[in-house]
Amino acid sequence: xxxxxxxxxxxxxxxxxxxxxxxxxxxxxxxxxxxxxxxxxxxxxxxxxxxxxxxxxxxxxxxxxxxxxxxxxxxxxxxxxxxxxxxxxxxxxxxxxxxxxxxxxxxxxxxxxxxxxxxxxxxxxxxxxxxxxxxxxxxxxxxxxxxxxxxxxxxxxxxxxxxxxxxxxxxxxxxxxxxxxxxxxxxxxxxxxxxxxxxxxxxxxxxxxxxxxxxxxxxxxxxxxxxxxxxxxxxxxxxxxxxxxxxxxxxxxxxxxxxxxxxxxxxxxxxxxxxxxxxxxxxxxxxxxxxxxxxxxxxxxxxxxxxxxxxxxxxxxxxxxxxxxxxxxxxxxxxxxxxxxxxxxxxxxxxxxxxxxxxxxxxxxxxxxxxxxxxxxxxxxxxxxxxxxxxxxxxxxxxxxxxxxxxxxxxxxxxxxxxxxxxxxxxxxxxxxxxxxxxxxxxxxxxxxxxxxxxxxxxxxxxxxxxxxxxxxxxxxxxxxxxxxxxxxxxxxxxxxxxxxxxxxxxxxxxxxxxxxxxxxxxxxxxxxxxxxxxxxxxxxxxxxxxxxxxxxxxxxxxxxxxxxxxxxxxxxxxxxxxxxxxxxxxxxxxxxxxxxxxxxxxxxxxxxxxxxxxxxxxxxxxxxxxxx
Amino acid sequence: xxxxxxxxxxxxxxxxxxxxxxxxxxxxxxxxxxxxxxxxxxxxxxxxxxxxxxxxxxxxxxxxxxxxxxxxxxxxxxxxxxxxxxxxxxxxxxxxxxxxxxxxxxxxxxxxxxxxxxxxxxxxxxxxxxxxxxxxxxxxxxxxxxxxxxxxxxxxxxxxxxxxxxxxxxxxxxxxxxxxxxxxxxxxxxxxxxxxxxxxxxxxxxxxxxxxxxxxxxxxxxxxxxxxxxxxxxxxxxxxxxxxxxxxxxxxxxxxxxxxxxxxxxxxxxxxxxxxxxxxxxxxxxxxxxxxxxxxxxxxxxxxxxxxxxxxxxxxxxxxxxxxxxxxxxxxxxxxxxxxxxxxxxx
Numbered sequence: 008x009x010x011x012x013x014x015x016x017x018x019x020x021x022x023x024x025x026x027x028x029x030x031x032x033x034x035x036x037x038x039x040x041x042x043x044x045x046x047x048x049x050x051x052x053x054x055x056x057x058x059x060x061x062x063x064x065x066x067x068x069x070x071x072x073x074x075x076x077x078x079x080x081x082x083x084x085x086x087x088x089x090x091x092x093x094x095x096x097x098x099x100x101x102x103x104x105x106x107x108x109x110x111x112x113x114x115x116x117x118x119x120x121x122x123x124x125x126x127x128x129x130x131x132x133x134x135x136x137x138x139x140x141x142x143x144x145x146x147x148x149x150x151x152x153x154x155x156x157x158x159x160x161x162x163x164x165x166x167x168x169x170x171x172x173x174x175x176x177x178x179x180x181x182x183x184x185x186x187x188x189x190x191x192x193x194x195x196x197x198x199x200x201x202x203x204x205x206x207x208x209x210x211x212x213x214x215x216x217x218x219x220x221x222x223x224x225x226x227x228x229x230x231x232x233x234x235x236x237x238x239x240x241x242x243x244x245x246x247x248x249x250x251x252x253x254x255x256x257x258x259x260x261x262x263x264x265x266x267x268x269x270x271x272x273x274x275x276x277x278x279x280x281x282x283x284x285x286x287x288x289x290x291x292x293x294x295x296x297x298x299x300x301x302x303x304x305x306x307x308x309x310x311x312x313x314x315x316x317x318x319x320x321x322x323x324x325x326x327x328x329x330x331x332x333x334x335x336x337x338x339x340x341x342x343x344x345x346x347x348x349x350x351x352x353x354x355x356x357x358x359x360x361x362x363x364x365x366x367x368x369x370x371x372x373x374x375x376x377x378x379x380x381x382x383x384x385x386x387x388x389x390x391x392x393x394x395x396x397x398x399x400x401x402x403x404x405x406x407x408x409x410x411x412x413x414x415x416x417x418x419x420x421x422x423x424x425x426x427x428x429x430x431x432x433x434x435x436x437x438x439x440x441x442x443x444x445x446x447x448x449x450x451x452x453x454x455x456x457x458x459x460x461x462x463x464x465x466x467x468x469x470x471x472x473x474x475x476x477x478x479x480x481x482x483x484x485x486x487x488x489x490x491x492x493x494x495x496x497x498x499x500x501x502x503x504x505x506x507x508x509x510x511x512x513x514x515x516x517x518x519x520x521x522x523x524x525x526x527x528x529x530x531x532x533x534x535x536x537x538x539x540x541x542x543x544x545x546x547x548x549x550x551x552x553x554x555x556x557x558x559x560x561x562x563x564x565x566x567x568x569x570x571x572x573x574x575x576x577x578x579x580x581x582x583x584x585x586x587x588x589x590x591x592x593x594x595x596x597x598x599x600x601x602x603x604x605x606x607x608x609x610x611x612x613x614x615x616x617x618x619x620x621x622x623x624x625x626x627x628x629x630x631x632x633x634x635x636x
Numbered sequence: 637x638x639x640x641x642x643x644x645x646x647x648x649x650x651x652x653x654x655x656x657x658x659x660x661x662x663x664x665x666x667x668x669x670x671x672x673x674x675x676x677x678x679x680x681x682x683x684x685x686x687x688x689x690x691x692x693x694x695x696x697x698x699x700x701x702x703x704x705x706x707x708x709x710x711x712x713x714x715x716x717x718x719x720x721x722x723x724x725x726x727x728x729x730x731x732x733x734x735x736x737x738x739x740x741x742x743x744x745x746x747x748x749x750x751x752x753x754x755x756x757x758x759x760x761x762x763x764x765x766x767x768x769x770x771x772x773x774x775x776x777x778x779x780x781x782x783x784x785x786x787x788x789x790x791x792x793x794x795x796x797x798x799x800x801x802x803x804x805x806x807x808x809x810x811x812x813x814x815x816x817x818x819x820x821x822x823x824x825x826x827x828x829x830x831x832x833x834x835x836x837x838x839x840x841x842x843x844x845x846x847x848x849x850x851x852x853x854x855x856x857x858x859x860x861x862x863x864x865x866x867x868x869x870x871x872x873x874x875x876x877x878x879x880x881x882x883x884x885x886x887x888x889x890x891x892x893x894x895x896x897x898x899x900x901x902x903x904x905x906x907x908x909x910x911x912x913x914x915x916x917x918x919x920x921x922x923x924x925x926x927x928x929x930x931x932x933x934x935x936x937x938x939x940x941x942x943x944x945x946x947x948x949x950x951x952x953x954x955x956x957x958x959x960x961x962x963x964x965x966x967x968x969x970x971x972x973x974x975x976x977x978x979x980x981x982x983x
Contacts, residue, residue: 012711047837048917052799072792073749074806085809086763100806112799113834116792156834178910178917185907185921186900192922196667197894199711400746400807415754416808426761436758 012199016057017209019050020188021181025174027262028282029058030213032150032171033065033108034220035261038254039171040129040151042114042162042286049176051154055110061210062217068104068149070111076120076402077417080128081136081143085416088423096143101134104149114153115162120401120447122166125151129169168247171254173286220264227260233271240280246287254283403444410443417444454553455492455509455545459538460523461560461596462499467525471596474620475559476520478594492552494541495519498534500527501566505537509545531564531609532576539584555590558615561597562605574605581612591615642868646687647878649680650857655843657934658951659688660882662819662840663734664889665930666775669840669923670798670820672783672831672955679845681823685736685779691883692734693890695775699728702767703774703814712801712815714774737773737818739780739794741787749793752808765812770794770803773818783822784831791835794820798838837916840923841951889933896929898940901979909949909975915956923952945976 019026028041043051059067070079081099088094100109111117117125128134128147136143151170155162179185195202234256241252258279259271266275403417422442429437458479466472479495493516494509507519535558542554564573584591593610595617597603610617649656658671673681697704703714707727710718720727739748750768757763769778770793780786786794797803803816820839824831836842848854864871906924915921925940927948932940949972 046916047834048919050918069804071796071804071806072789073745073796073804075808077809078806078811082809085757086761097809098811112796113792178915180911182904182907182911185910185918186903188918189903189906189921189925192918193898193925196926414808415757416752416810419752419757420809436761438758 012203013056013060014053014195015203015206015210016054016061017213018191018195018202018206019054019057020191021179021184022050022054022176024282025051025054025176027265027278028172028174029054029152030217030220030265031258031261031279031282032152033058033062033217034264035224035257036148036150038257038261039169039250040153041172041174041282042167042170043152043154043174043176044157045154045174045176046178047156049178051176052112055108055152055154059108059110061214063214065150066103066107067110067152068100068107070100070104070109070117070121070125072113072116072118074100074121075400075416076124077420079121080124080134082417083141083420083423085419085423088420088426094141094424096136096141099134099136101128101147101149102145105145105147107149109149109151111151111153113155115155115157118401122163126166126169167286168250170286172258172282174282175285216265219267220261223264223267223269224260226269227263227271228269229256229260229271233259233276236273237276237280240276241284241287244280244284244288246284248287251284251287255279258283400446400448402447404447406443406445410445412446412448414444414446417446418442454555455494455542456555456557457494457496457509457538457542459496459498459503459534459556459558459560461529461531461534461558462497462523462525462527463529463563464499464526465529465561465563466596471598471620472523472525475594475596476523478620479520479559480517495523496534496537496541497523498530498537499525501530503530503533503537505541509541528566529560529564529573530566530568531560531562532568532573532580533566534558534560535577535580535584536568539580539587539589542589543587553590555592556584557592557594558606558609558613559594559596559620560606560609561595562607562609563597563603564605574608577609578612581609585612585614593617594620596620642872643690644683644687644864644868645872645875645879646684646691647882648860648864648871648875649684649687650860651848651853652680652684652845654951655681655684655845657931657947658841658843659684659821660691660886660934661927661930661951662821663688663692664886664933665893665926666817666819668819668927668930669838670822672836672839672842673821673823673845674826674842675823675845676827676847677825679847681845682781685821685823689736689777690879691886692736692777693883693887694731694733696729697732697775699730703771703816704732704776705815706775712817714814715812735772735776736779736821737769737776739769739773739778739786741780741782741785743769743790745787745789745793746807748790749803749805749807750810750812750814751805752810763809765805765810767814770797770816770818771814774815776818778818778820780820780822782824782828783835784824784826784828788832791832795835795838836955837919839955841927842955843951844954885934885936888936889930892936892938893930893933895938896932896940897938898925898929902928902940902945905945905976905979909953909972912971912975913953913956915953920952920956924948927952942976942979945979946973949973949976 016026025041025043028043032038032041043055045051056067059065077099079100081096081102084095084097129149129151132146132148134145134147136145153170161167179188191202234252237252237255237259238249241249241255244251246252255276256271256279259275262275262278263269263271400414403414406413418438419436419442421444422436422438425439425442426436429439460475460479462472466475492509493507494505495507495516497504497506506523507516510516538556538558542556545552546554562577564577567573567576569576591610591613593606593613593615595606595610597606598620607617609615646656655671655673658673662668662671673684675681696707698707698713698717701714701717703717705713705717707717707729710721713721717727746768748769750771751766753764753766756766780794793803797816798818798820801815801817803814805812822831822839848857860871903921903925906921909924910918910921924945925948928940928944931944931947932938935944937944950969953969953972
């Protein structure tokens with residue numbers, strides 16, 4: 008709003024890479040913006056705002072999360088329409104952003120409709136408005152700067168690719184840097200205007216550097232050999248598409264210009280690759296250890312970068328599974344050996360508590376496979392159009408039937424051009440039926456995933472339960488980001504117990520999972536029935552949920568509830584579940600030499616997706632569930 | 637009702653010292669970032685926040701400004717006030733009470749950020765901004781009971797404003813910016829789900845409250861409650877002196893806050909603690925120092941000492957430990973204390 012109290016860009020300690028990325032964009036806007044990913048409290052936003060204040064010919068235009076579509080792309084100006092009877096367009100965010108920096112804080116939380124409009128414009132550089140009887144076109148070239156905290160989930164791949172550069176920011180580990188950060192912040196807060204005054208000179212030095220670099224950049228000629236090197240780097244880093252190398256070249260031009268040079272060096276390219284490639288690299292880059300040319304180092308650098316992102320995205324489950332590894336080494340082995348023996352006994356009443364399996368490594372649980380999945384699903388997973396009067400109002404539509412949720416702004420705009428010819432009865436405005444528009448709201452609704460887990464004695468065998476727990480946990484991790492709700496039913500002995508009611512507290516789910524014991528008979532029907540009831544109730548409470556039942560069992564039900572054959576009963580309930588429209592997934596844990604394929608039969612009856620546990624690496628189990636949602 | 641019931645006096649709350657302290661520190665220094673109070677039901681969380689309203693000091697505000705702008709703080713004036721300031725108009729000032737503004741969990745996004753004034757648009761054909769809860773919260777306390785149950789998109793906008801001290805509206809034909817600097821106070825029952833880490837980190841402090849364990853204290857809680865229910869006026873009168881005393885202590889602390897000195901070693905310790913505990917980002921270090929200074933001010937001291945640092949650390953660190961979603965957040969506070977006690981005494 009007011010620029011007088013902005014923390015000076017030059018006073019920010021460290022974060023050199025991010026500063027550089029921002030400067031590169033300001034010098035050469037064709038680089039295409041920056042996505043800043045990082046933990047909380049690392050000065051992401053402060054830097055961007057500081058930059059806006061430092062650059063005298065550009066402004067930082069903010070796209071707040073609460074923005075509605077009409078504000079982003081523009082709509083008819085009500086006042087003008089009423090007073091002058093003219094159809095004009097109001098000043099939209101995209102208009103204001105033209106030639107400036109468009110800043111989106113928490114860009115990964117932006118609503119789908121807004122992201123789509125934004126993608127369209129950032130591709131073409133032109134915004135077309137076709138609404139409310141207005142056709143209008145204007146240029147909208149801006150530097151897109153977004154921040155995100157990967158803990159809150161990722162970005163769609165197309166959107167990710169739109170950002171020219173990517174920087175991951177971390178807090179400093181250096182004691183003296185940290186002290187310095189505290190000191191400056193305290194100084195600033197005690198007397199902002201004095202502090203800003205003290206840094207004015209430093210800021211102006213940076214501004215001069217930018218101006219010089221901007222002059223220089225048009226004189227930079229990119230040699231063919233450099234282009235070749237760039238595409239080689241990009242290829243070796245296994246980047247998708249060609250944007251990687253193009254951005255790399257554009258960024259190197261800016262880097263060279265910032266150094267005051269007219270030629271691009273290998274070092275410039277190297278620096279550029281570290282910023283331009285990390286978010287464009289695909290999984291499993293080919294082994295680069297054989298490469299022995301100059302780019303080798305670049306690749307490795309970029310690759311390290313990549314690993315960092317992965318770790319960050321994942322909240323480092325690596326650490327978690329490492330911890331678990333250790334746990335197992337301590338006490339798990341003995342238990343498991345016991346289980347092996349128990350296997351032959353089958354339904355023993357002995358109870359064991361298995362650790363959560365460590366069957367997956369970070370790479371398998373990478374966020375990227377999920378993103379790729381999501382592309383197919385076009386984000387249906389987490390965002391649904393909601394029928395209730397809740398959620399974020401993103402755009403309007405023509406009403407069908409009774410009016411429930413009138414979009415007043417859109418209605419007024421629709422009515423505005425006709426006011427001259429209407430009888431207004433003393434009011435400033437006359438609204439007719441045909442003017443009325445309704446709101447379209449979006450709500451982030453995760454799915455409600457209920458695990459129905461067989462915890463009978465047969466599951467305790469051969470680390471089965473460990474793998475099962477590992478798989479469930481990988482889903483929990485994902486549910487955390489996607490705001491899914493999770494619940495868990497365990498069936499064993501004579502009962503099916505709701506060990507975790509449907510909740511969003513993933514921590515709680517984790518604890519319950521960890522303490523889940525196995526042992527006893529297999530009351531499969533009971534488990535299924537309970538799961539059915541719970542989900543049905545949840546659906547009654549909230550129509551917008553996406554119910555998913557994940558049955559994890561070997562199918563060897565041996566407890567009857569109604570006096571019939573246990574299997575027959577189980578099949579009956581399964582059918583009921585399928586009728587109710589609950590999405591189901593069966594994960595078969597059967598592993599004996601002679602297979603009864605009972606779980607498969609149940610899966611058929613439920614119309615469920617059927618998978619064997621062996622075939623499910625952590626990565627796959629997630630995808631299985633995601634495919635459904 | 638002829639005789640309106642008096643609020644339960646803040647000073648009459650038994651125990652819950654760290655919660656009370658956290659609330660007080662935030663009035664003394666509104667830039668500390670608010671408090672999140674975690675605890676089971678019936679631990680006086682809400683009572684404390686409501687009672688707290690009575691202690692809030694008066695401050696100057698621009699008359700007829702819907703954001704209660706501070707006439708002396710030019711950099712955070714709202715658009716209207718800034719215009720008047722630039723034209724050289726004089727503000728008519730008045731003394732106003734700092735207030736506790738409720739943000740109900742059911743609040744819709746448009747009520748929170750503000751929206752198009754429909755009535756005005758239809759009657760006058762003009763666009764006008766109808767302020768929301770964030771507008772009222774400027775320079776006041778924003779209280780969210782059961783903050784963990786808040787809708788995600790409301791949390792998003794809340795975070796935006798809490799971070800910037802400004803509410804930016806781009807919706808329903810309205811493009812508007814106004815100051816929204818507030819002290820965020822939230823309560824939650826952890827059994828009902830987590831708070832998003834992002835929102836958690838925005839709270840300067842977190843206090844965990846539990847029911848009193850001492851039998852004597854529990855009896856005292858009951859006694860006072862019964863006494864209050866029987867005659868709230870008499871009860872309030874009985875505690876009046878304590879209330880006045882606390883209010884004065886707060887005012888004094890506010891006065892000396894700017895003069896509090898903090899030795900470089902404290903900065904170093906704060907940074908060391910953060911590195912040792914592996915906290916995310918730098919907010920913890922900065923909060924620790926600011927809070928320690930405020931603790932010192934409330935203590936009536938002009939120099940931050942180790943005791944102040946320990947208390948500050950106990951308030952600002954619990955929720956900032958680098959904690960993966962599935963790890964249990966155990967704070968090894970003894971380590972923190974050790975580090976602070978290790979600071980060399982000054983000659």
